[in-house]
Amino acid sequence: MRGDVKTRLVVFLGLVPGLALGQAQPTPPTAAPAQGTPPAAKPAPAAATPAAAGTPAAATPPAAPEAAKAPAEKVDAALFDEALQDYFADHKESAARKLYAYIEGSPPTDENHPWAQYFLARCFIDLGLRHAGAVYLAKVARERSNPQVLPRTLEALRTLILVPHDEVLIDEQVFGSLDLGFLPDSVSDYANYEQGLVDLRVGNERWANTHFLKLEEGSVEASRAKFALLVTRLKKLSGKGVPDEMIEDFLALSNDEKLTLEARNEARLAVARLRYERKDFEGALKAYDMVQLPALDPGRATLYLEEAWTRYNIGQLRAAMGLLTTLDAPSFREEFLPDKYILRALVYRDLCHYLPAKRAAKELTRRYAESLDAIREREDLTLDARLRAAASSHGSTKRAAKFRDSLNLEIELKTRYAGGFGDRLFTQVTKLYDLAYAEAERIYRQRLQEAVREEADKLLLAAEQVRLMEYEVGLKLYERIKRGAKVVQPEKQTPIGPGQEAFRFDGEYWNDELRSYRVSIPSRCVEEGAL
Amino acid sequence: MLLVLLLPLAARAQEELENPGVVLAVQDRAFRMNSELMLAIGVVPLDAFYKGLSGEVSYTYHFSDSIAWQIGRFLYSYNISTGLQNQLVRDFGVNPTAFTQTNWIAGSDFMWTPIYGKFAWLNSSVAHFEIYTLLGFSVVNQRVSSDIAAGTTSTTFVPGINFGIGWRFYISKTVSLRFEWSDNVCFSTTGVQNIMVVQLGVAFNFGSTE
Numbered sequence: 001m002r003g004d005v006k007t008r009l010v011v012f013l014g015l016v017p018g019l020a021l022g023q024a025q026p027t028p029p030t031a032a033p034a035q036g037t038p039p040a041a042k043p044a045p046a047a048a049t050p051a052a053a054g055t056p057a058a059a060t061p062p063a064a065p066e067a068a069k070a071p072a073e074k075v076d077a078a079l080f081d082e083a084l085q086d087y088f089a090d091h092k093e094s095a096a097r098k099l100y101a102y103i104e105g106s107p108p109t110d111e112n113h114p115w116a117q118y119f120l121a122r123c124f125i126d127l128g129l130r131h132a133g134a135v136y137l138a139k140v141a142r143e144r145s146n147p148q149v150l151p152r153t154l155e156a157l158r159t160l161i162l163v164p165h166d167e168v169l170i171d172e173q174v175f176g177s178l179d180l181g182f183l184p185d186s187v188s189d190y191a192n193y194e195q196g197l198v199d200l201r202v203g204n205e206r207w208a209n210t211h212f213l214k215l216e217e218g219s220v221e222a223s224r225a226k227f228a229l230l231v232t233r234l235k236k237l238s239g240k241g242v243p244d245e246m247i248e249d250f251l252a253l254s255n256d257e258k259l260t261l262e263a264r265n266e267a268r269l270a271v272a273r274l275r276y277e278r279k280d281f282e283g284a285l286k287a288y289d290m291v292q293l294p295a296l297d298p299g300r301a302t303l304y305l306e307e308a309w310t311r312y313n314i315g316q317l318r319a320a321m322g323l324l325t326t327l328d329a330p331s332f333r334e335e336f337l338p339d340k341y342i343l344r345a346l347v348y349r350d351l352c353h354y355l356p357a358k359r360a361a362k363e364l365t366r367r368y369a370e371s372l373d374a375i376r377e378r379e380d381l382t383l384d385a386r387l388r389a390a391a392s393s394h395g396s397t398k399r400a401a402k403f404r405d406s407l408n409l410e411i412e413l414k415t416r417y418a419g420g421f422g423d424r425l426f427t428q429v430t431k432l433y434d435l436a437y438a439e440a441e442r443i444y445r446q447r448l449q450e451a452v453r454e455e456a457d458k459l460l461l462a463a464e465q466v467r468l469m470e471y472e473v474g475l476k477l478y479e480r481i482k483r484g485a486k487v488v489q490p491e492k493q494t495p496i497g498p499g500q501e502a503f504r505f506d507g508e509y510w511n512d513e514l515r516s517y518r519v520s521i522p523s524r525c526v527e528e529g530a531l
Numbered sequence: 532m533l534l535v536l537l538l539p540l541a542a543r544a545q546e547e548l549e550n551p552g553v554v555l556a557v558q559d560r561a562f563r564m565n566s567e568l569m570l571a572i573g574v575v576p577l578d579a580f581y582k583g584l585s586g587e588v589s590y591t592y593h594f595s596d597s598i599a600w601q602i603g604r605f606l607y608s609y610n611i612s613t614g615l616q617n618q619l620v621r622d623f624g625v626n627p628t629a630f631t632q633t634n635w636i637a638g639s640d641f642m643w644t645p646i647y648g649k650f651a652w653l654n655s656s657v658a659h660f661e662i663y664t665l666l667g668f669s670v671v672n673q674r675v676s677s678d679i680a681a682g683t684t685s686t687t688f689v690p691g692i693n694f695g696i697g698w699r700f701y702i703s704k705t706v707s708l709r710f711e712w713s714d715n716v717c718f719s720t721t722g723v724q725n726i727m728v729v730q731l732g733v734a735f736n737f738g739s740t741e
Contacts, residue, residue, distance in 0.1 A: 296657065318552075325554050353551050496557055498595065501647060505554035512649075512657050513556035521552030 075105030080112050087119055093420025096123035100425040114146040118153055124429075125156070128413050130406070131436055132429055134160050134170055141174045154187040164402040166436065172198065188214075193221040200232050208232075223258045227267060234270075242274045250274065254290065265291050269303065276306070281314045296511045298331035304514075305337055317347045322517035329509040336390030336455060338364055338462030345469050352525035354477045361469040368459055375460060381452045382445070387459070391451035400444040407437045481526055493520060560647070562659050562701040564593040566737040569709060573730025575608050580616050581632055583608035587730060591642060599642040601667065606636040606728065630676040633726055634686065636715060638693050640667025658700065665695040669715045671726060689724070691717035699734070707734045 083098035099120040106113050117136045124133035137160070140146075140153040157170055175194035183191055196211035212225040230249055234242070253259065254267035272287035288307045293299045308323035324344050327337060341364035348357035365372065374384045381387050392401040411433050418426050496502050503510075505517060568590055575583030589604035610632050619625045646662040671689045695713025702708060708731065715726040 296655075321552065322554070348551075351551075356551060499560050499563060501558055501560050503556040503558070505556055510556070510649075510651070510657070513558060516556045516558045518555050518557045519552045520555070 075102050077106075077112070079105075080116060083116070084119065087123060092123045092126050093417050096120055096127070096417075097420065097422045097425050099123065100421075100428065104424070108143065108145060111146065114140050114143065114149045118149050118156075121153075121156065125160070127417060129410050129417075129429065130160060130163065131166060131410055132414075132432055134165060135432055135436075138169050138174050141178070144179075151184045151187065154183070154191075158187070158190060164399065164406040166403065166440070167399070189216055189219050189221040193225055196225055197228055200228055205229070205232060218258070220258045223253065223256045224263065227253055227259070227263060230270075234274075242278060247271055247274050251287075254287075261292060261294070265293075269306075272306065272310070276310055279313075281310050284310045285314075298329065298511050298514055301327055301332040301335040301337055304332075305339055305343070308343055309339070312343060312347065317350055318519045318521055321347050321519040321521060325505070325517045325519065326514045329514060331509075331511070331514075334389065336386065336393065336458075338368065338459050341367075342462055342465045342469065345466075345473075349469070349473060349476070351521060351523045352476075353521075354473045358470060358473045358477075361466045361473070364462055364466050368463075371456075371459060372463055375456050381456055382448050384452075387452050387455050388448065390455040391448055395451065397444070397447040397451040400440065400447050404437070404440040404444050407433065407440050411437060494518075560596060561649075562704060562707070563596060564591075564599070564707075564736050567591040567593065567599075567734050568737070569732045569734040571709065571711070571730040571732025573711075573728055573732075575610075575633060575726060575728055577725060577727045578632075579613065580630065581610040581612050583610045583633060585609070585728060585730060587728075587732065589732075591734075593642075596647065597644045599644065599663075601640040601642050601665065604636075604638055604640070608633045608635065631673045631687075631719075631724075632676075634672040634674055636669050636671045636726065636728075638667050638669035638715075640665040640693060640695075644699075660701065661699045663697050663699065665693065665697065665711075665713060667693045669693040669717070671715060671717050673719075687719070689717040689719045691715045691724075691726070695728075705736045707736065708732070709734050 079098050080102050083095045083102060086092075086095035086098060099116045102116045103113065103120065106116070117140045121133040121136035121140070124130070124136065134157065137153050137157050140149055141157065144150060154174075157174060161170055171194060175191050176198040178191045178195075192211045192214045196208040199205070199208035199211065208229070212222070212229065215222040215225055226249070230246060230253070234246065237243075237246070250267045250270045254264050254271060256264065256267075259267070268287050268290045271290075272284045275281075275283040275287060285307070288303065288310065291299075291303060304323045304326050308320045308327075311317075311323065312320040320343065324340060324347070326332075327335070327340050341360055345357045345361035348354070348360055368386060371384050371386045374381060374387070382391075391397050414426075414429055414433060417429075421429065502518075503513065505513075569588065571585075571587040571589070573585045573587065575585055585606050585608045587604060587606040589601055591599050591601040593599040616630065642663050642665055644661050644663040647659070648661070649657050649659045652658050669691045671691055673687050673689055674684055675687055676684045693713055693715045695711055697709050697711035697713075700708045700710070710731050711729070713728050713730075715728070717724040717726060
């Protein structure tokens with residue numbers, strides 16, 4: 001029941017964008033230019049009318065819709081200075097309103113136009129409207145009309161990719177398509193890495209390598225690029241057997257301190273999975289043991305389940321049962337793990353506890369009865385809560401769901417600024433968020449459709465196993481015991497060592513104990529032909 | 532009647548059949564003591580005529596997680612008069628015949644730690660503790676004011692048995708806090724005395740087996 005190589009590769013592939021998006025080197029928010037060195041403002045044109053732009057819309061509510069639709073008037077360059085003053089005085093809403101008015105009223109060729117866009121983005125980000133901020137930063141990065149603004153803009157965008165964000169807008173349209181010739185060193189490695197990743201995703205490893213070769217040896221991006229390359233090569237090897245070098249390479253990455261703990265753990269899991277596929281179960285266990293979790297972190301359900309399968313395969317039935325106990329913890333109660341029930345049934349069956357085996361197997365069909373009905377009735381599977389949750393819990397669907405949810409929160413948040421932003425800016429922000437949400441929802445739905453189908457396949461496969469198990473256990477239950485048979489010798493229990501403590505489990509889960517459960521369960525099997 | 536009595540047994544057997552096995556969480560002990568130096572402050576609160584502010588230093592060697600020998604401890608008591616003695620003299624013209632004050636106590640104890648546990652702090656971290664008992668002997672140095680009016684004093688050594696109970700809270704692998712209550716039952720020529728000590732100490736662990 002444990003996923004075959006192909007299934008597992010899907011998991012690996014899912015890691016790559018996750019790695020790219022979730023593990024960028026944390027960068028502190030880029031400092032705004034020093035107070036004393038703001039970008040120079042142009043002399044004020046005589047005909048400028050900044051007052052209208054600077055007036056809060058709340059003060060003139062009846063004219064608001066008309067004002068929002070009216071073409072922007074040319075603005076006084078002093079408005080930019082005022083906006084900056086507001087920005088540094090922490091009056092972000094007022095600064096945003098003035099900056100937007102300045103952007104609307106000045107040509108893109110204006111020297112301060114990109115600065116205004118940059119500071120407007122900073123205002124949005126500081127106010128919690130990260131997507132709006134990202135849109136304006138992306139504009140600056142794409143237009144590149146002022147080279148001085150670009151490094152700060154890219155740094156700010158690098159910070160934004162640490163949280164749910166628009167992958168197309170930032171990863172593909174900005175970092176994935178930047179002209180790398182003039183980029184500052186601080187960003188060029190990251191841009192090279194991203195562009196290499198884009199090439200890898202479309203299956204062009206040679207082009208990806210041209211980008212990865214430009215990475216500074218020993219940099220964080222270089223380590224991450226190695227990981228991405230290994231995962232891609234693994235995909236190509238599907239069904240051909242895994243060479244030793246690949247496992248060694250993953251092992252080396254698992255000790256690479258430049259990678260985040262999460263990425264190192266992914267590399268360890270990769271080693272464990274590859275060894276498992278090669279039936280090197282002991283080696284796989286060593287790799288699972290290498291996975292380090294922060295204190296009191298419950299870890300990931302898949303980690304425990306995979307380890308449980310490994311232990312089952314080398315005959316450590318009680319240890320496998322201990323890990324299955326872990327998977328019943330509240331932290332994992334909502335996890336979609338049909339395998340868990342099958343494995344538990346298998347362990348009980350191997351210890352000749354046939355009734356519990358049958359009950360464990362049936363638990364799967366009981367727990368997922370609604371989902372199984374929905375599959376059989378060919379209903380829309382995205383409407384099934386369990387399958388939807390399972391599909392949204394990992395990979396690109398998870399990222400799409402998170403981005404959509406973050407947009408939802410920001411849409412609620414922006415209503416607080418309706419007064420402070422003024423009509424023109426508020427209308428623009430509303431339009432921007434409406435479009436973004438519609439697109440995010442579309443992408444989520446699209447990915448969900450595919451992911452939910454995969455989860456349904458898993459569930460059907462598990463349900464099939466349940467039927468087999470029930471049949472097998474039914475036969476065993478009514479099997480006649482031959483004359484002279486005797487109960488097998490109980491397995492020797494590992495004693496509790498002097499440096500160990502044992503806490504009897506009474507149903508209360510402690511996160512620090514999740515990897516320590518030990519089950520003592522006697523075998524009820526009989527040896528035939530004895531005596 | 533017999534059937535009713537057998538009902539719980541039958542239920543247990545059924546439970547065994549349905550959910551066989553016992554689950555234990557077996558963990559490596561997070562904190563283990565080896566050589567321990569403790570510095571403590573406390574009070575000697577029992578005597579009505581004075582209260583002692585005490586400072587103690589002790590060294591303990593741990594043979595295992597549950598058995599240890601507090602090889603030596605030395606407690607010095609700084610005594611503060613409660614004013615009762617002056618009040619007796621001033622208001623009632625009464626003098627105690629022999630007035631004793633504890634100067635210091637030295638001793639050695641056997642330490643048994645039967646309880647090691649952990650608790651959750653605000654559901655966000657886990658802290659470990661243990662509860663131990665002490666049993667040993669003490670030598671108490673006392674100042675005896677035999678004639679208060681004349682100001683005549685002498686010092687005596689009194690043997691005694693010390694027993695107590697304590698709670699150790701682990702801060703790290705090398706530092707722990709000890710909150711301890713102990714009682715020295717001293718056998719002097721005038722009779723049995725109880726010298727109770729309540730103290731809070733910082734214990735430093737050296738050479739841990741971790």
